[in-house]
Amino acid sequence: MSSPERISILVLEDDPSFGGVMEDELRARGHAVTRVTTVAEAGERLREGGLDVALLDLQLPDGSGLDVLREIAAEQWPVEALVLTGHAEVPTALEAMRLGAYDYLSKPTRLDELQVQVEKAAEKARLRSENAVLRIRLRQQESVHGFVTDDPATRQMLSTLERAAPSPLPVLIQGETGTGKELLARALHDQSPRRPFPFVPINCAALPESLIESELFGHERGAFTGAVDRKTGLFEVATRGTVFLDEIGELTVSLQSRLLRVLETQEFFRVGGTRAVKVDVRVVSATNRDLRSEVESGRFREDLFYRLNGVQLRVPPLRERRGDITVLARHFLDQMGGRHMLEADALETLSSYDWPGNVRELQMVVQRAVVLSPGPQIRAADLPLEVRPRAAPRLLRHDMTLAEMEREYIETVLEKHDGHRGRTAEALGIDPKTLYNKLRTWGQPGGD
Secondary structure, eight states: OOTTSOOEEEEEOOOHHHHHHHHHHHHHTTOEEEEESSHHHHHHHHHHOOOSEEEEESEETTEEHHHHHHHHHHHTOSOEEEEEEOGGGHHHHHHHHHTTOSEEEESSOOHHHHHHHHHHHHHHHHHHHHHHHHHHHHHHHOOSTTOOOOOHHHHHHHHHHHHHTTSOOOEEEEOOTTSOHHHHHHHHHHTSTTTTSOEEEEETTTSOHHHHHHHHHEEOTTSSTTOOSOEEOHHHHTTTSEEEEETGGGSOHHHHHHHHHHHHHSEEEOBTOOSEEEOOOEEEEEESSOHHHHHHTTSSOHHHHHHHOSEEEEOOOGGGOTHHHHHHHHHHHHHTTSOOEEOHHHHHHHHHSOOTTHHHHHHHHHHHHHHHOSSSEEOGGGSOGGGSOOOOOOOOOTTOOHHHHHHHHHHHHHHHTTTOHHHHHHHHTSOHHHHHHHHHHTTOOOOO
8 A cells, every 4th residue: 555545543552652653653644543542442443443554552551452453353343453562572462463463563663664564554454345345245246156256247147147047948158268157057057947957067078079979868788889788878867957068169060960959859869779768958058169150161050059049148258357357366265265365466467467268267376376375465476477477578789798698687587586596596507696796796686
């Protein structure tokens, strides 16, 4: 949070000299400050709400700042606490951190350090408050369980899904890989009268061409080599329920013909069979291809396309609904326990990336960051390199000396490794001391 922003601060300090200096300094920087001298007064002010940061002394006439911390945690107030401690109270300050304090400051406190810590704590309080509001809004808006969105166009698509779900019409879901097409198919099934019966997902791209007909429609004993028993096909397994044909555009033309007949007659023959098998299934299909273009090119049957396209749902890719990137990232953090928080630079990095793998890729990036980040705050540097913006390559001038070219190259590698001397030296194949000496010569000591 930048310093021009007004922060609402509670100062709990019974030393009139030290407390007065803090109050005056923070007000001079444009913040709203309330100073109290007892635990009881602090509790009353916290209950009024509207606070971003609480500066808490540990030793007070009627108790301890730890008592205030416990009340903040119990009431789940969206305020971050900074503990003010003398040198002899460091173990108590560590206990305060375990109770949820953002950090602690030793007395006497440098005013510039106080300002920086207050701003950082206020930024975390703001993010915590946004998360709480977001959870409430999503609970109110989430119509399809697990499909999280705050995007108007996507919400309109979900509204169409809700209206189509109770009908017997086939549904075609179009969207890129990783956008959540199977989640929508399950929602169609769960919100339909067919919910008590099977939902059978079939990935048409994953089944070998030689087996897909047998998988879909079953086979009779002896129909081909290895068919030692009758096999029930997935369409038969799904009777009275829903068949979800994922990657429908991958079906061969001959199988497209058989599928068309099943949709028209609700019956089929097992491979090698002579008796028609009647089924009652609803077909929901999905593809990451443009089926209209596939029809025009002759790779997909036009009559089958119209049979599948009773209702069409288009799932926008993540790059078309960038507002959902933050919403989804926080949702995935909640799924992993809610202990971690994305810092502003990490949110900016996630929002600027194009996400070719869509929601599935975002989920994996967030999960990886939670596992690998050194603490609960996830920063841009904790994210994989592929999602971080790449610095423009430095251009070497034709008139540069060898020493200048060496410096440009080393600084480029240092930037690539976020200023980490050890990793940079390893990448360059030189001793870390050699790298440090060169940086010091250039007036750039670097840092780990």
